[in-house]
Amino acid sequence: MLKKITFFLCLVYFNSSFSQQSPITENTKVSILTVDVADESHTLYGHTALRIQDPTTNIDLIYNYGMFDFRTENFILKFVKGDMQYYAAAYPYADFEYSYQLENRSVYEQVLNISLAEKQTLFEKLSISMYSADRFYTYKFIDRNCTTKVIDIVNEVLQNKPIKNTLHQKESYREVLYPYAKNHFYMQLGINIIFGARVDNKAETLFLPLDLMEVLNNTSYQNKPLVSKTTTNFKANRTTSFSFLDSVYSLLIVLLFFVILNKKTTNIFYFSVLGLVGLLFSAIGLYSFHRELLWNYNVLLFNPLFLFLVFFIIRNNTKWVKKISWICLAFLGVYTLYMVTKIHLLIVLPIVIATSILLLRLALKKTN
Template sequence: MKKNLLLLFLLLCLIPAKAQYRLSDEAQISILTAAPSDDEVYTLYGHTAIRVKDSLYKLDTVFNYGIFDFSKPNFIYRFTKGETDYKLAAYNFSHYIIEYQMRGSEVTEQVLNLTPEEINKIWNALIVNAQPENAVYRYNFFFDNCATRPVAIVEEQVNGKVKYNNPPEPQTFRDLINYCTRNNSWLTFGCDLALGSPTDRIATPHEMMFLPAYLKDEFEKATIVNPDGSERKLIKQTNRLSEELINDTNTTKEWFTPMLCSMIIFLLVLSITFVEWKRKTYFRLVDCILFFLAGVAGTVLFFLCFISTHPCVRPNWSIVWLQPFDLIAVILFAVKKFRKAAYYYHFINFAALTLLLAGWYFIPQHLNIAFIPLVATLWLRSGYGIYRWRAHI
C-alpha cells in the first residue's frame, strides 16, 4: 500500500500537467456513490467520487472532489458569502472505503463501460485536475460540487455523447434538497429561509445530478452514443461495497419542531399582548426582543441576497418579514421620544405583513408553513403598536 501511495504521489507532483501516463488494458474506472447519512449536515446529501483501478500496476485510487478544511481562516464567513474553496484529493481506495464502513453508510460502485482509450483519457484528465495548481475550485452547491465534476469529466472524455434515458419526474431544486433534509425539520426550516425563489424552479434532469443519488440513477440508465451511431450502456457492472447499518438512535422522531416552536412564540406573545390590552399598558421589552431577533435574521438574509455569491438566494420573499431595518426599529421602541416614528414603522410593517399573509399562497416562492406563526407574531405587535398610538397608551 505504501508503495502504491508513493507512486501516486510521484504521479501527481512530478509529472507535468501535459504529460501522458498510460494505464494497462486491465484498468477500469468507476463511480462511487455514498448514500446519505444523518451524521453531519454535509453527509445528508450523499457523496460521489471516482475510482481508478489497475490490477496490473496494483493501483487502486480514489479521486475525491469533496475535500474542504473547516480550520481555514474565516471558513464560516467565506461559506456564508459563497466563497468556499473545495479541492480534488487522490488517495488509496482502502482509506476511502473504511471511512464509510465505520460510519455505516452504503457505498455503491458503478463500473463504467469504457474503452481503454477512454479510460486513459479520463485518467490523464484526473491527473491534470489533481495537480496542485488545478486541484482547488470554487464550490457551488447546485452547479459545481463533488457530483457535477465527475459527470463533466465522463461527458467530456468519452468518444461520443452520453445520452440520458427515462428522465425522472420533474422536481424543483427545493423539492430535491428538502427530501434530503426530511428527517431534520430545523435544517429544512433554515434552508427554506435562506433560499430564494430561484430554488423553486424545476431542475432539468441533468441539473438534478448535483445530488449523488440522482447521478447514480441517471448513470445506471444512460448510454453512450458512439460516433458511428451505435449505443452502449454507460454502466457495465454495479457492486455494493459497503452496507448501510441501521442506527435506531437516529430514527427517533423529532418533537420540538420549528412549527411547535413558532406556535409557542406566537401564543406567548398573544397572551402578553392581551394582558397589555386589558391593562392599557405597554411592555416595551417584548418588542425590543422580538424585533431585535427579526433584525438579526434579516441582516443575515440581506447579506445572502445582496452580498453573497450563492446561487438561488435572490430574490427572497422572506426578507419582507425579516429585514435589517428591524434593528433600527428597536431603537425607536426603546426611546420614548421616538414614539411617533415607532408608530409609522409599525404602520408600514403592519401593512407589509398583512399583504404577505393575504397573498401567502400566491407568492412565487415556497415559504415554510412554520413561518406563518412568526409572521403573525410580528404582525400582531405592529398592530398593537398602531392601537397604542391611537389610544394614547
C-alpha cells in the same frame, strides 16, 4: 521553498511517467461512487467520487473532488462569500470507504460500461489534474460541486456527453432540495429562509449525488447501458427518531410564548431577533458570490425595518410604532401572497402568523 519546488516537480515527473506506462488494462474498472446522506449540514445531500480499480497493476484509487480544509483562514467568511477553494485528491479506496463506515453512511458503486481507450483517457486526465491548477476550484452549491465536477470530467471523455439531467423536469431547485432535511426541522427552516429567488428556478442542473446515481442507472451510451453493474459496498444502519426540540412544535411553543405574554420587553426581543436576521440576509446578499443567496425575498418576513420598530418601542413613540407596524404588515401581506406557491410556506407560516398578531396589536394600540 526550494524543497517544495523540488518535491512538486518530482510529483509531476512521477505522475507523467506513470501515465506514460499505460497502466490501464482490460481488467480495469471505472466507477462512480455515491455516498448516502447524513445528519450534519455538510453531509445532508450526500457525496460523489470516482474510483479506478485495476487488480493487474494493484491500482485502487479514489478521485475525490469534495475536499476542503476547515483550517482555512476565515473559513466561514470565505464559504459564505462564495470564494471558498475546494480541491481534488487521490487516495486509496480502502481509506475512502473506511471513513464513511465510521460515519455510518452507505456507499454505492456504479461501474461504467466504457471502452479501454476511454478508461485510459479518463485515468490520464485525472492523474494530470491532481498536479495542476485543475485540482482547485471555487465551490458553488448548485453549479460547481463534487457531483458536477465528476459529471464534467466523465462527459469530457465520452462521446456526446451522455450524462444529462433527465430528472425534475417541472420542479424547482427548492422543491428538489426540500425533502433532504425533512427530519431536521430547524435545518430545513434555516436553509429555506437563507436561500433566495434563484432556487425557485427550474432545476436544470444535475448537482445532487443521489440524483446522479438515478440518472446513471437510466443512461444509455453507444446503444448500451452506461452502468454495467451497481453494488452496495457498505450498507449503513441508520435510524431516525423524533426530536421534540427539533420540530415545529417547539417553534410553536416559543412563538405562543411571545404572543400570549405580549410585554414590551418580549416584543423588543422578538422584533430585534427578526430584524437582525433580516439585516444579516441583506448583508449576505450584497457580500456573497453565491447566486442562491441573492434576491432573498424572505427579508419581507425577517424585515430590517423591525429594528426601527424596536427603537420607537424603546422610546415609547406610539405614533411611529403604529406607522412602522402598518408598513411591516403591508410587507408581510405581500410576502404571504408571494409565498402561496412556494413549498416552504408551511414551515414559515407559524412565524408569519405570530408576527402578524404582534404587529396588529401594536398598530391598533390606543395612544395614551
